Amino acid sequence: xxxxxxxxxxxxxxxxxxxxxxxxxxxxxxxxxxxxxxxxxxxxxxxxxxxxxxxxxxxxxxxxxxxxxxxxxxxxxxxxxxxxxxxxxxxxxxxxxxxxxxxxxxxxxx
Amino acid sequence: xxxxxxxxxxxxxxxxxxxxxxxxxxxxxxxxxxxxxxxxxxxxxxxxxxxxxxxxxxxxxxxxxxxxxxxxxxxxxxxxxxxxxxxxxxxxxxxxxxxxxxxxxxxxxxxxxxx
Numbered sequence: 558x559x560x561x562x563x564x565x566x567x568x569x570x571x572x573x574x575x576x577x578x579x580x581x582x583x584x585x586x587x588x589x590x591x592x593x594x595x596x597x598x599x600x601x602x603x604x605x606x607x608x609x610x611x612x613x614x615x616x617x618x619x620x621x622x623x624x625x626x627x628x629x630x631x632x633x634x635x636x637x638x639x640x641x642x643x644x645x646x647x648x649x650x651x652x653x654x655x656x657x658x659x660x661x662x663x664x665x666x667x
Numbered sequence: 668x669x670x671x672x673x674x675x676x677x678x679x680x681x682x683x684x685x686x687x688x689x690x691x692x693x694x695x696x697x698x699x700x701x702x703x704x705x706x707x708x709x710x711x712x713x714x715x716x717x718x719x720x721x722x723x724x725x726x727x728x729x730x731x732x733x734x735x736x737x738x739x740x741x742x743x744x745x746x747x748x749x750x751x752x753x754x755x756x757x758x759x760x761x762x763x764x765x766x767x768x769x770x771x772x773x774x775x776x777x778x779x780x781x782x
Contacts, residue, residue, distance in 0.1 A: 565707050600671070600757050600773030601710070645709070654724075655771070657709035 560584055563646055563658030572667050576633040580646035580658045583627065587648040587656075590622050592631045595643045595660065604644075605631065636665045670694070673758050673774035680748050681782055688743040688777045690758030698764050699741040700771070701733060702757040710757055716741060717764040745779075753781045 563580045570576055578592075588609055593601035605620040607613045607629075613620045619632040629648070633640055643660040671692045680686040690699065698717050702710040714723045716735045730752070732744040745752055758774040 561709065563709075598676075598778075599775050600673075600759070601771075602773065603770050606770070654712050659707055659709045 561646065561648060561656050561658045564661055565659050567662040567664060569664045569666060570636055572636060572638060572665055574636050574665070576631075576636050576640070576663060576665075578631040578633075578644050578646075578661050578663070580629050580648075581627055582629075582648060582656075584648075584650065584656075585624070585627065586650040589649045590620070590629050591647040591655070592618075592620060593645040593647060593657075595645060597642070601645055636663075638665050638667050640665050671758055671760055671772050671774035673756075673777050675777060676775065677778050677780070679780045679782060680745075682750065683747045686745050686748055686779070688745075688756050688758075688779070690741045690743075690774055691739050692741075692758075692760045692772075693739070694760055694772060695738065696760035696762050696772070697738075698761045699735060700759040700761070701731075701741070701743050702759060704755040704757055704776070706754075713743070715764075748779070748781045750781050753779055755779075 561582045590607045592605040594604045595601040607620050607622050610622050610624045617634045621630040641664045643662045645660040646658040647655045649655045674689050700715040701713045704710040713727045730746050734742045755776045755778050757776045759771040761769045763769050
């Protein structure tokens with residue numbers, strides 16, 4: 558079993574839809590959870606960061622962490638074509654390296 | 668703008684022919700990382716430098732080497748590329764070493780093809 562599981566998609570939605578992206582993980586010690594966005598032929602860029610369980614909102618983006626279920630989510634409200642990218646979840650324990658998911662490819666159609 | 672720059676964007680090499688990928692940063696970060704990302708897979712950490720201190724991941728093949736001549740530059744050398752080494756190679760930086768909540772700044776990557 559991989560340490561971090563992420564459905565690769567692809568996921569295609571119409572403009573304005575609410576998008577839900579998810580990751581599951583097996584290491585209960587993970588405490589820091591991140592979402593990176595990677596546009597085609599570009600490096601990943603940090604989108605959201607949360608510590609432990611709970612929600613965090615930033616504009617149209619909401620990150621949720623449920624440590625009891627080992628499940629994290631990223632919600633995108635009022636999705637735009639410019640949101641079309643691959644979304645990678647990442648998580649870490651204390652001083653350990655980050656573990657990335659494989660990424661979910663999202664396309665938002667005008 | 669401060670950034671992480673990787674050259675070249677696309678690199679084609681022949682099976683067994685040594686190749687070097689380069690990364691430079693204007694962020695003045697202490698830590699520089701090299702990741703390998705194959706299609707539809709998670710980025711995999713190959714090694715990192717904390718200042719001049721080199722740290723190899725346990726499962727990084729000996730075929731991969733790295734050099735960091737100064738704070739700004741870091742190189743990835745693949746001594747004898749095989750077909751399985753075709754991937755996107757991502758350079759990243761951070762201020763601190765492996766801190767759990769440390770933000771990584773990535774370059775745009777070098778897409779390596781091996782013929």
